Amino acid sequence: MSTDRKARIATVSLAGCFGCHMAILDMDERLIDLMARVEFDRSPLNDLKRFTGRCDIGIVEGGCCNEENVHTLQEFRRNCDVLVALGQCAIMGGLPAMRNAIMHSDDPLRDCLDEAYLSSPYTRNLTNTVPNDPVLPLLLDRVYPCSEVVEIDLQIPGCAPSGDIIHDTLIALLDGKFRGFERTELRFD
């Protein structure tokens, strides 16, 4: 990447918990140095809802649980040169993918919604219906990791990844020197 212009980064949280975005902020004062080299395009960090131009790096948190996630992820693939899956949900589906375990059913999605909104003893749902407002995006049959929907160039593991690993990876990418992770970086215990 040439140094005469700032690299453009976009980020998004799909079926995730925003923990990975919090982890981006965990690089603390190094963010100031980073901001000298990059500018953020579409991202919840600056509340930009649309791409304003092509980006060098796209960072995706969370997998795809509904059609809107898919649509957003496809937009990111179209607009970003390097697409990074950040954290376990983006890489493997993570916690939301627990609903994929409902598989020995003729109608797994309906079973899942029934359990969540109607039949569970912990549910307090006064209308006793499954929410179905037209603004709600349709759910997918199961939760997909990002790499099953579009090609992903790089995965930063962790739940959530540490601020260090995110910072180091981004710097290495910006320098064009990223060569994968050390084994020690992939230990989380």
Add this chain to the structure above:
Amino acid sequence: MVQSQTDIATPAEIEAICARFDDDPHRMLDILQEVQTRFRCVSPEVMEVVASATGLTRVAVDAVVSFYSFLSDAPKGRVTIRLCDDIVDRFSGLDAVIAAFEAELGIKVGQTSGDGAFSLEVTACIGMCDQAPAAMINDVVLTSLTAERVRDLVTQLKEGVDPGLLIGSRYYEKPPQDRIRDAVRNNIRRAGAVLLGPVPADSGLKKALQMRPEQVIDIIEDSGLRGCGGAGFPAGKKLRHATQNDSTRRFVFCNADEGEPGTFKDRVLLTERAHLMVEGMTVAARAIGAEEGLIYLRGEYTYMRDHILAVLDDRRARGLLGRNIMGMEGSHFDVRLQMGAGSYVCGEAGALISSCEGLPGEPKGRLPLPTERGYLGLPTVVNNVETFCHIARVMDRGAEWFRGMGTDTSPGTKLFSVSGDCLNPGIYELEYGLTLAELLDMAGAPEAAAVMVGGPSGTIIGREHFGRRLVFGDLPTGGAVMIFGPHRNILEIVDYYMGFFVHESCGYCTPCRVGNVFLHKAVQKIRAGQGKQADLDYIREYSATIMETSRCGLGQTSPNPILSTLKNFPLLYSAMLKGGGDRTQPTFDIQDAIEEARSIAQRRSYIFDRDFTQ
């Protein structure tokens, strides 16, 4: 029909069966086959009894039962129908035959009828590719099936007609060698000078007995004879290696577990040249000083069991087997028949030996070779049926005569099992060195678009390679030549055989057990039009790992159907690959993924469905 009382096994009956085999754990396969035949299953309770009789654990017995596809822990029907599900059968109308069986019997493939009368199954190649589709009904083989014939067969079977009588009303009155000829046609299209031409009885053995053992080995080595099972190991070298130890007990094993799909030459040799085969075994036994021999006959060829037993009995009666063969003082050799139970990998020498030892048919390590430490840890020579027949002939006519045929590196003749899209499927005995085009010409296959040489573990080649020669070093083959016309889908063939290898992997080596599943899935993905260039790289990488890290020939060759078609039919694959300029995954289908939610929410997708109301 009602389930008769004799179907329930009592411990005493099981113990009696074990006692018949001296409670010997090495005879486990025989014991379990006997139980299976008699009681149509080996139930967990029976396993307990067998285990305590033979001094093994129940788990060890269970491991054997679950390994072989002809043994089962759940009861099979009194009539078990096994349809040969090879690609050639599929191309010859297997679908209609299966549909007819299912309709007539009222059960699906893999099921047993409620009254316990019928089981319907599919099985890998049963060696009848020249007369497909074929089926085994209990032990009886029926070939060239049609839907119409099936309806007639099932009607008779339901009336209680014995499966053997479906072949002819006087089936059981005939001697065994006539029975097997009635059941299965030989289809010998070309008889060569060595095996299928006129063969004088036992003159090779007579000459061998007059020589010293080293001289016998010298002659075999001098003839340049190479093993006919596929790998082509020099037969003389194998014999010599088996003598280079100080063991006092050695074995000669005949591998009649002809499992490579598309191969059926041994079936014809066993039918027509069983005496020659045993003669060859006896010569080999003379050469290495073995007194015990064994023929491992694949379970699919059980219909030939009585024939082989009759041949052995006849030879014993004539002093050609047993003690003091042909009156030669101190020359003893006898042969036992071991039946296989439906496992492809048992055609591999190490797995075959494991199977004979009463174990699951898992291959041994690559070293030591069986000639050093084989059956029961003793030197064992394992050769193919055809190799033993050749050995007998070489002894009779001499090395010079044998080397006069074929090429320098591959002397003599070879049996080719030709099947598929040709006018004359069958057996061709031809000298090594002819081109594939010449063979196709004889078989009447001017339109052949692809030929699989050496079965699925061999190679699949296209028209531009038909000039290659059928010799070791160019197109080696255990004998299988499967011809596919231009209307066949090559990827379907590859898909089928990868599924075959997934099924037949013994599961010992993880790269083979798991890797073949991944390869199979990758092929299916490409077939479905969802593949990308990256998938081909993935296939190549996986194939290399499987071939390098598997310990037997199955894993070392299982990626061949994919690799050889990738090499020889590259356009086929590139036509199926998705361009993917947008870098999305072709396997992901948004319409599929939201279908369920759409029906629950009762509305269209505002993102992915067009609005037709405007």
